[in-house]
Amino acid sequence: MSLLKVENLNVYYGSIHAIKDISFEVNQGEIVTLIGANGAGKSTTLNTVGGLLKPKTGSIVFNDESLVGTKAHNVVRKGLALCPEGRRVFLQLSVADNLEMGAYTRPNSEVADSIAMVYDLFPRLKERYKQVAGTLSGGEQQMLAMGRAMMSKPKLLMLDEPSMGLAPILVDQIFDIIKDLHSKGTTILLVEQNAQKALSIADRAYVLETGRIVNTGTGEALLHDDSVRKAYLGG
Amino acid sequence: MLNYLITGISLGSVYAIIALGYTMVYGIAKMLNFAHGDVIMIGGYAAFCAGAYMGWPTPCAILFSVFVCTVLGMMIEKLAYKPLRNATSLAVLITAIGVSYFLQNMALLIWTSNPKSFPNMVSFIPSINLGSVTISSTTIATIAASVIIMIALTLFTEKTKMGKAMRAVSEDKGAAQLMGINVNATISVTFAIGSGLAAIAGVLLCSAYPTLVPTTGSLPGIKAFTAAVLGGIGSIPGAMLGGILLGLLETFAKAYISTQLSDAIVFGALIVVLIVRPTGLLGKKITEKV
Secondary structure, three states, X not given: OEEEEEEEEEEEEOOEEXXXXXXXXXXXXXXXXXXXXXXXXXXXXXXXXXXXXXXXXXXXXXXXXXXXXXXXXHHHHHOEEEEXXXXXXXXXXXXHHHHHHHOOOOOHHHHHHHHHHHHHHOHHHHHOXXXXXXXXXXXXXXXXXXXXXXXXXXXXXXXXXXOOOOOHHHHHHHHHHHHHXXXXXXXXXXXEOOHHXXXXXXXXXXXXXXXXXXXXXXXXXXXXXXXXXXXXXXX | OHHHHHHHHHHHHHHHHHHHXXXXXXXXXXXXXXXXXXXXXXXXXXXXXXXXXXXXXXXXHHHHHHHHHHHHHHHHHHHHHHHHOOOOHHHHHHHHHHHHHHHHHHHHHHHOOOOEEOOOOOOOOOXXXXXXXXXXXXXXXXXXXXXXXXXXHHHHHHHOHHHHHHHHHHHOHHHHHHOOOOHHHHHHHHHHHHHHHHHHHHHHHHHHOOEEOOOOOHHHHHHHHHHHHHHOOOOHHHHHHHHHHHHHHHHHHHHHHOOOOHHHHHHHHHHHXXXXXXXXXXXXXXXXXX
16 A cells, blocks of 8 residues: 555746656555656655645645645654755754654653664664764764654655765665665655665666656666666666 | 942843843844843833832732743744744844834833833842942842853753754754754744743843833843853853853943943953954854764
């Protein structure tokens, strides 16, 4: 069954038509990825689902409930967490406080357990829990951003360019963690420029080009698709 | 000498309480609420009306004043600043100045320009005699209040969930929303706290300088803003330090140099500090790694 179903979504920035009538869905238990070049509308799509942007028309149904018109701060309460592009951790807050903010919508009594779970996933964060997030390295900040998003115990975790700006070894590590989160039961919607990596772990994928979905299929099929190989995988 | 020291610290503590309000709002909402001084004045009038006019007992009058200012602060934020959330900071600044004049003229209409003689509302605290010098009840109340408020605010922003959410909002509103934090409600609470502090500052200021007119809050407001910048705006201990330093400087300048020149000396000191340390004495040096 579909956990997230987006139909005929249109998003504008002023007069610029950024997202053109796209439809896609994410089923329970899947890893779905949106790939595409810079400016294709990947982040715009996630930000619209996350409530930061308002769609002009179209429907977003999550868990049989419409999300259109839901304020961003209420979206997370419904079980949908967005780990935004560029990490956007709170640089002046400690690692522990960042995680606590991730659990803002949950009762205080459950926070300690979730923090322990995140430290389990990211031992590095545990070592640095007292440190201010601004002093972490890029990879650590990405781990913190993902851990923070997991603090809300989301049914669907949306990751926006988690590998951006990271060294190749860290990219591998981040993708391992994504697979790990998925195997532990989190459904994942992943936006990536690193198409190779994204397609290799995805169950299904959609290719975005200037605001439209131009191709879709299983991750495996798209990895071997000629047009995708030419455009995103370097031939 | 000792007398001046005590007067300076007392005056500085008033500045500190006002500066804490400024710094709280600036630190979270990233805007300079230039109407803060006038909220203090309204707080003074509210306490005056409740205490001297209606004859309410002092604690009730102070509470009433805090209540009035809290509501007023939230209303100002909602009506004047919230519509400008995405506007340039200059637009917000000018609006704040507009709100400041609005409040002064509203007070002029309601209470006229005739000075009201404010009763000392903290005289229930005994004064202390130290040989040749006496520490008045107002001084004791002011110093105690400023220290308590500083500690309470520090604990609130460092330790409580709401306080941490405020810091999160100050840094990145979008990311804060993604955490489920209601940004508008958080900023509203910030204004409520800042304005509640203004009421306390109003009562203490008017207890020390009992002439209450519609412009009572203006100069202390500007001085306290200076104190907040001196200490590092956005920093809670900075506001306290800046306030006390400014009070001492002003008092000693008046005593030993010249009464007329005291303000010039105070603002001159600010300029020197800002040249040497642009972020103020305790201003945050933001450590970021991108």
